[in-house]
Amino acid sequence: xxxxxxxxxxxxxxxxxxxxxxxxxxxxxxxxxxxxxxxxxxxxxxxxxxxxxxxxxxxxxxxxxxxxxxxxxxxxxxxxxxxxxxxxxxxxxxxxxxxxxxxxxxxxxxxxxxxx
Amino acid sequence: xxxxxxxxxxxxxxxxxxxxxxxxxxxxxxxxxxxxxxxxxxxxxxxxxxxxxxxxxxxxxxxxxxxxxxxxxxxxxxxxxxxxxxxxxxxxxxxxxxxxxxxxxxxxxxxxxxx
Numbered sequence: 147x148x149x150x151x152x153x154x155x156x157x158x159x160x161x162x163x164x165x166x167x168x169x170x171x172x173x174x175x176x177x178x179x180x181x182x183x184x185x186x187x188x189x190x191x192x193x194x195x196x197x198x199x200x201x202x203x204x205x206x207x208x209x210x211x212x213x214x215x216x217x218x219x220x221x222x223x224x225x226x227x228x229x230x231x232x233x234x235x236x237x238x239x240x241x242x243x244x245x246x247x248x249x250x251x252x253x254x255x256x257x258x259x260x261x262x
Numbered sequence: 263x264x265x266x267x268x269x270x271x272x273x274x275x276x277x278x279x280x281x282x283x284x285x286x287x288x289x290x291x292x293x294x295x296x297x298x299x300x301x302x303x304x305x306x307x308x309x310x311x312x313x314x315x316x317x318x319x320x321x322x323x324x325x326x327x328x329x330x331x332x333x334x335x336x337x338x339x340x341x342x343x344x345x346x347x348x349x350x351x352x353x354x355x356x357x358x359x360x361x362x363x364x365x366x367x368x369x370x371x372x373x374x375x376x377x
Binding site for chain 1: 318367369371
């Protein structure tokens with residue numbers, strides 16, 4: 147079975163500063179994908195970034211980067227130069243390529259508030 | 263490209279009724295997955311459809327069912343509604359080639375309230 151753990155309480159960051167959102171995972175699958183999604187108060191889940199378990203380099207997408215430490219089973223999201231529009235819930239998720247674990251398994255999410 | 267669309271956006275039903283939710287995936291995407299989101303249980307996987315066949319299923323009672331049409335549009339049905347079915351129901355589409363890189367893109371959700 148797969149498990150995603152997000153234990154940080156609500157996070158606060160000053161506008162234009164960087165923030166790291168923590169995510170640890172557990173799986174017995176040798177191959178898997180890690181995802182981060184953003185959910186504003188409107189409810190829609192917005193895909194941010196993907197990291198494959200065999201990728202040698204950390205993924206980056208604009209202001210988002212993923213600090214992937216495979217041995218520690220962590221996949222932390224780093225948001226640089228925070229903006230007011232970054233205030234939202236952030237979910238870490240994972241999926242295996244096939245089988246029952248090919249569904250997305252989500253963590254409980256972290257609330258991020260950006261202060262002006 | 264248009265995103266995932268879900269209808270209706272809001273729904274109010276009473277216990278015992280049934281409800282059908284609809285999802286239209288991104289053009290070209292062949293896989294549709296459904297998730298239930300509640301404050302207590304978080305995001306839970308319901309089922310995935312690919313080429314009109316259920317490819318994966320979560321741990322939900324048989325009252326929850328779904329189907330997919332030849333144009334990849336999907337519907338989800340909940341029969342004999344219970345108060346605990348009140349939730350945000352999210353639909354996600356992906357190309358469907360499988361593998362962990364098959365990124366899912368979500369719709370805006372349908373917020374169901376059961377009275």
